[in-house]
Amino acid sequence: xxxxxxxxxxxxxxxxxxxxxxxxxxxxxxxxxxxxxxxxxxxxxxxxxxxxxxxxxxxxxxxxxxxxxxxxxxxxxxxxxxxxxxxxxxxxxxxxxxxxxxxxxxxxxxxxxxxxxxxxxxxxxxxxxxxxxxxxxxxxxxxxxxxxxxxxxxxxxxxxxxxxxxxxxxxxxxxxxxxxxxxxxxxxxxxxxxxxxxxxxxxxxxxxxxxxxxxxxxxxxxxxxxxxxxxxxxxxxxxxxxxxxxxxxxxxxxxxxxxxxxxxxxxxxxxxxxxxxxxxxxxxxxxx
Numbered sequence: 604x605x606x607x608x609x610x611x612x613x614x615x616x617x618x619x620x621x622x623x624x625x626x627x628x629x630x631x632x633x634x635x636x637x638x639x640x641x642x643x644x645x646x647x648x649x650x651x652x653x654x655x656x657x658x659x660x661x662x663x664x665x666x667x668x669x670x671x672x673x674x675x676x677x678x679x680x681x682x683x684x685x686x687x688x689x690x691x692x693x694x695x696x697x698x699x700x701x702x703x704x705x706x707x708x709x710x711x712x713x714x715x716x717x718x719x720x721x722x723x724x725x726x727x728x729x730x731x732x733x734x735x736x737x738x739x740x741x742x743x744x745x746x747x748x749x750x751x752x753x754x755x756x757x758x759x760x761x762x763x764x765x766x767x768x769x770x771x772x773x774x775x776x777x778x779x780x781x782x783x784x785x786x787x788x789x790x791x792x793x794x795x796x797x798x799x800x801x802x803x804x805x806x807x808x809x810x811x812x813x814x815x816x817x818x819x820x821x822x823x824x825x826x827x828x829x830x831x832x833x834x835x836x837x838x839x840x841x842x843x844x845x846x847x848x849x850x851x852x853x854x855x856x857x858x859x860x861x862x863x864x865x866x867x868x869x870x871x872x873x874x875x876x877x878x879x880x881x882x883x884x885x886x887x888x889x890x891x
Contacts, residue, residue: 605873606752606889615669616708625720627776628748629741633666635704637715644682647705647712648689657692659700664717666706673707686714727771731799732792737768738824738855742877744772746887750820750853754778760818760849762811767793767802769822774802781818783809812844821849825856835863842867854888864890 604611607628608619625631639650663686665679674682686705687694704717724740738746747769751757754777761769764782766789773780781804784790790808797804811823823845826833833841838860845852846868854864864871869890878884 606749618708623752625718626723627744628720629722629724629744631720633704633717633719635666635706635713635715635717637713639715640711640713642710642712644685644712647714648686651686651689651714652691654691657690657701660693660695660698661687661690661701661703662694662696662699663687663690663703663705666704666717668707671707671709723775724772727768727775727800730766730771730796732766732796734766734789737766740768740772742885743768744776745877746822746824746853746855747773747776747778749887749889750822750851751778757819758817759820759822760814760816761822761824762809762814762845763824763826764793764806765789765824767796767806769824770797770804770806771800771802773822774804775800780804782806783811783814785810812840814844814848816848818849820851820853821845823852823854825854825858835860839863839866842869850891852890854890856886856888857884859886861888864888 604617607623608617608621622636623631623634625634638654639647641647641650663683665674665683667673673679682705690703702717702719704715706713724744727740751759751773757779759773759778759780761773761780761782764770764784767782770780770782782793783806784793785808787808790806793806797806823841825838842852842864852869861871871888872891873889875887876884877887
């Protein structure tokens with residue numbers, strides 16, 4: 604939420620002028636693009652009647668407010684029907700051309716175009732090659748959103764891309780991203796995974812410490828398994844090199860090395876922790 608909207612909320616609801624496609628986030632259920640509102644349901648229906656006639660079929664759904672008590676099922680269906688009768692258009696309950704949502708937020712009744720999320724990331728779990736230590740598609744997608752909340756004219760890189768989990772999620776959201784990895788053993792699986800989903804993006808067998816070019820952001824999932832033990836000196840080299848080609852870096856790590864990040868010339872501007880089964884935790888650091 605902080606990456607997308609510049610603020611967060613603890614009530615499961617965010618009102619903003621910034622439009623985000625809910626398909627981008629595993630933690631976003633839907634979005635209502637508000638067309639009209641009123642402090643009474645009758646007032647809302649009067650305003651709905653004034654909207655232009657639709658040239659597509661439609662359906663009205665009651666959207667539950669996660670922060671308050673919601674009407675019972677029968678009342679919700681009744682409200683959907685009553686408001687739907689005020690819309691100048693043709694109802695289609697099975698395959699509507701447009702979904703509308705009604706919702707009550709702190710006494711305000713809202714009506715607008717409803718966009719529901721589709722769990723695109725779940726499809727990406729079925730890739731040909733997996734690593735037990737790889738990020739889940741759900742978390743990878745979230746990290747991409749933190750790194751690139753708005754993909755317009757953004758150039759990203761994943762310099763330790765492994766089997767491509769971050770590349771796949773980023774590409775599926777229209778983020779321009781390149782990938783590299785220093786391990787020749789992962790390149791075969793990486794290319795197979797990208798081809799499986801029809802993703803064409805630049806990947807190379809390169810040590811991230813030798814990368815050149817200019818990128819708006821780098822996403823670095825630090826190596827941490829027994830075969831990828833690296834020294835503090837090597838970590839500092841990784842961060843120092845990233846400073847030369849990326850304006851912003853999002854680092855994923857299971858260990859703390861704030862001092863190395865600062866020594867490389869970055870400032871940590873935000874952070875969060877994601878836990879798996881309350882045992883295994885990763886920290887996500889946003890550095891500029």
